[in-house]
Amino acid sequence: MGADGRVNERIENYTKFWEKDSAKDTETERDNRLNNYTDVINGYYDGATELYEYGWAQSFHFSRFYKGEAFLQSLARHEHYLAAQMNLKPGMLVLDVGCGVGGPAREIARFADVRIIGLNNNDFQIARARKYTKRAGLEEQVSFQKGDFMKLSEIFGEAKFDAVYAIEATCHAPSFEGVYGEIMKVLKPGGTFGVYEWVMTPQWNPSIPSHKAIAHGIEVGDGIPEMRPQSACIDALKTVGFEIKHEEDLADRPDEVPWYYPLEGDVSKAQTFWDYFTVWRMSWSGKIVTQSTVKVLEWIGVAPKGTYDVGEALKVAADALVAGGRQKLFTPMFLVISNKPTSS
Structure with a gap:
């Protein structure tokens, strides 16, 4: 492990978990990813985190856009909307599952005046999250815990x-x-679980090769062992005992500006002057500049080996996400608000 918490071997081996051709990516490869999900996730984020921050700031998620x-601002509003839907109140103790570098945790802590513990299994991201939180003066309100989200009850105990x-x-x-069941355990009776889930929509049909290829591109490019249908999310929540209060695919709103527009790389669609650079990074020239720089940094030893390949995987993901968004086959914002029953 490097001084910054990254493991070069994980980054270098990341792309080996998938067959490049979606038609050749079988259940054997899928099962291998599922069994080794911690290596898949950590290899991805060891290589992708700085690229994410470069292109997407400190909140690694999508959002809806209003014209202009x-x-x-859109990222923050998306986080505020979740907090409002969950009815977060001052003084609550809240868990952020898979907190990244803590962008949403810091924003929601300020917005709702709650205390947040961010859980992350990636040393590199946790170190950056703590640095940014200290810089923001939020150390008393936001903290971070390393751990596997499939073992939440072992880490925190039940009803915390x-x-x-x-x-x-x-x-x-x-x-x-598995993960929803662990979330159920650590919630107090009557507690709320809110999620923006990545799922394939009801329009997605894995028996159609082009549909399968989109899901495969998202998996390869975003460190996801297996993309699942929207129904799997709802079924799992009900199976582990949650009471669903609200569900909605926010990507299905009739927005004039689509959620995926920053990935299209069309600078003419930038909503503000400052967003031109954000959108340019995803243009053909922006990708060339970024990847050429990464290749040089990797060659001189500043960036870990394998970072360039992860960057290439991110380009695959961007194309698949845009295709999935345009065809309404994929959503990154299937919102579900559910409660743990007050009594079993």
């Missing part, structure tokens, strides 16, 4: 949190039932 709305949320994170779990 700035990119960073007033609320739990996950923003585009539990799609990395080997099973929805």
Whole structure:
């Protein structure tokens, strides 16, 4: 392990978990990813985190856009909306499952005046999360814990949190039932779980090769062992005992500006002057500049080996996400608000 917490071997081996051709990516490869999900996730984020921050700031998620709305404003509003839907109140103890570098935790802590513990199994991201939180002066309100989200009850004990949320994170779990079941355990009776889940929509049909290829591209490019249908999310929540209060695919709203527009790389669609650079990074020239720089940094030893390959996987993901978004086959914002029963 490097001084910054990254493991070069994990980054170098990341892309070996998938067959490049979706038609050749069988249950054998899928099962291998599911069984080794921690290596898949950590290899991905060891290589992708700095690229994410470069292109997407400190909140690694998508959001809806209003006409003329700035990119960073949209990210914050998306986080505020989740907190409001969960009815978070001042003083609550809240768990952020799969917290990244802590962008949403810091924003929601300020917005709702709650205390948040961010859980992450990646040393590199936790170190950055703590650095940014200290810089923001939020150390008394936001803290971070290393751990596997499939073992929440072992880490925290049962009935500890007033609320739990996950923003585009539990799609990395080997099973929805497993991670949702752990969230159920650590919630207090009557506690709320809110999630923005990555799922394939009801329009998606894996027997159609082009549909399967989109899901495969998302998996390869975003460190996800297996993309699952929307119904699997709802079924899993019900199976582990949650009472669903609200469900909605926010990507299905009739928005004039689609959630995936920053990935299209069309600078003419930038909503504000400052967003031109954000959108340019995903253009053909922006990708060339970024990847050429990464290749040089990797060659001189500044970036870990394998970072370039992860960057190439991110390009695959961007194309698949845009295709999935345009065809309404994929959503990164299937919102579900559910409660733990007050009594069993």
